[in-house]
Amino acid sequence: MKESKFMSPYLAGIGLGLTMLLAFLIMGRGLGASGAMMRFDVWILNLFAPAHTASNAYFANYAENPLSNWLVFEVLGVMIGGFLSGALAGRLKFVIGKGPRISNRGRLIMAFGGGAIMGIGARLARGCTSGLALTGGATLSLGGWVFMLCVFGGAYATAWFVRKQWI
Amino acid sequence: MGPFYKMGFFSEQTGFVIALLTGAAFGFWLERAGFGQSRKLALQFYFRDMTVLKVMFTAIITAMVGLLYFSLFGWIDLSMIYINPTFLWAQIVGGLVLGVGFAIGGYCPGTSVVGAVTGRIDGIVFLLGAMSGMIVFGEFFPLIEKLYTAGSMGDITLPKYFNISSGIVAFIILLAAVGMFVGGEWLEKKFGGEEA
Numbered sequence: 129m130k131e132s133k134f135m136s137p138y139l140a141g142i143g144l145g146l147t148m149l150l151a152f153l154i155m156g157r158g159l160g161a162s163g164a165m166m167r168f169d170v171w172i173l174n175l176f177a178p179a180h181t182a183s184n185a186y187f188a189n190y191a192e193n194p195l196s197n198w199l200v201f202e203v204l205g206v207m208i209g210g211f212l213s214g215a216l217a218g219r220l221k222f223v224i225g226k227g228p229r230i231s232n233r234g235r236l237i238m239a240f241g242g243g244a245i246m247g248i249g250a251r252l253a254r255g256c257t258s259g260l261a262l263t264g265g266a267t268l269s270l271g272g273w274v275f276m277l278c279v280f281g282g283a284y285a286t287a288w289f290v291r292k293q294w295i
Numbered sequence: 296m297g298p299f300y301k302m303g304f305f306s307e308q309t310g311f312v313i314a315l316l317t318g319a320a321f322g323f324w325l326e327r328a329g330f331g332q333s334r335k336l337a338l339q340f341y342f343r344d345m346t347v348l349k350v351m352f353t354a355i356i357t358a359m360v361g362l363l364y365f366s367l368f369g370w371i372d373l374s375m376i377y378i379n380p381t382f383l384w385a386q387i388v389g390g391l392v393l394g395v396g397f398a399i400g401g402y403c404p405g406t407s408v409v410g411a412v413t414g415r416i417d418g419i420v421f422l423l424g425a426m427s428g429m430i431v432f433g434e435f436f437p438l439i440e441k442l443y444t445a446g447s448m449g450d451i452t453l454p455k456y457f458n459i460s461s462g463i464v465a466f467i468i469l470l471a472a473v474g475m476f477v478g479g480e481w482l483e484k485k486f487g488g489e490e491a
Contacts, residue, residue, distance in 0.1 A: 242400020
């Protein structure tokens with residue numbers, strides 16, 4: 129199947145905005161992602177070292193039934209919706225996304241390292257682009273807007289140094 | 296009147312089903328926009344593909360204006376909506392760190408999930424990296440705890456902080472968004488190459 133073109137960003141944005149609006153109306157909260165990852169982490173740690181998660185001041189916040197949580201179900205939904213959309217558009221493919229000037233191995237090292245840095249940043253800020261920038265942006269949260277500007281600032285400042293990876 | 300869950304219209308379990316559906320819609324739109332692909336996201340930072348900015352700001356103004364109108368019609372009690380609490384310093388530093396991770400890794404947490412389920416191997420690896428980083432954060436938490444709670448200001452919003460009405464703040468954001476859309480289209484024409 130041929131890959132279809134992406135949807136207009138404005139249309140996709142309206143779809144995303146209406147999804148968020150419905151979440152506010154029905155649940156009283158917006159979207160999220162990184163909180164669910166934290167909960168999967170603690171769930172895994174609980175399997176191997178329950179005493180450790182209980183004694184760590186940060187993990188302990190999540191230690192009790194980490195998966196019985198709204199965000200966890202929401203992210204399972206993201207997996208379903210993302211997969212369905214990809215399947216309908218003919219975009220399911222095992223590939224490594226990168227620019228032409230970096231090796232596969234180099235790109236995967238960057239993906240892991242960038243992910244780790246982002247994981248730390250998301251925990252420190254108490255949210256990520258979905259839970260804090262988008263959701264906090266729509267509810268006019270001061271922290272959400274400050275965070276969003278800082279995300280763009282940090283990314284634009286770093287872009288030049290990693291240009292070989294993308295362009 | 297909403298929010299329905301907080302008004303006690305249904306149980307937490309029903310809420311989980313709604314979470315699954317909400318997430319499915321969220322993931323669907325992210326993938327439609329092309330956010331399963333790291334390079335498309337990262338080209339934002341070289342002004343070649345401004346999709347991230349366009350989608351984010353369209354979504355924010357849609358939900359923001361929707362909330363204000365729902366409140367005006369009496370459909371929703373805004374005081375019951377969750378407002379992300381502000382911890383100014385934690386969010387400034389956290390945002391900068393997250394931005395660095397975005398440019399290096401090419402994804403953010405939500406988009407990496409979409410990338411991973413559509414077969415992008417760098418998305419899967421990024422996801423594992425993010426989950427590892429969060430464990431590192433937890434292990435070093437005692438060292439960063441001071442920063443984590445620095446600048447605590449509670450549920451403060453832009454209208455409250457600047458002491459102007461929500462309508463005016465929303466209008467300014469709306470104008471800024473339109474300005475960014477125009478600017479974004481211009482930048483894409485100027486810098487966008489074969490991929491834009």
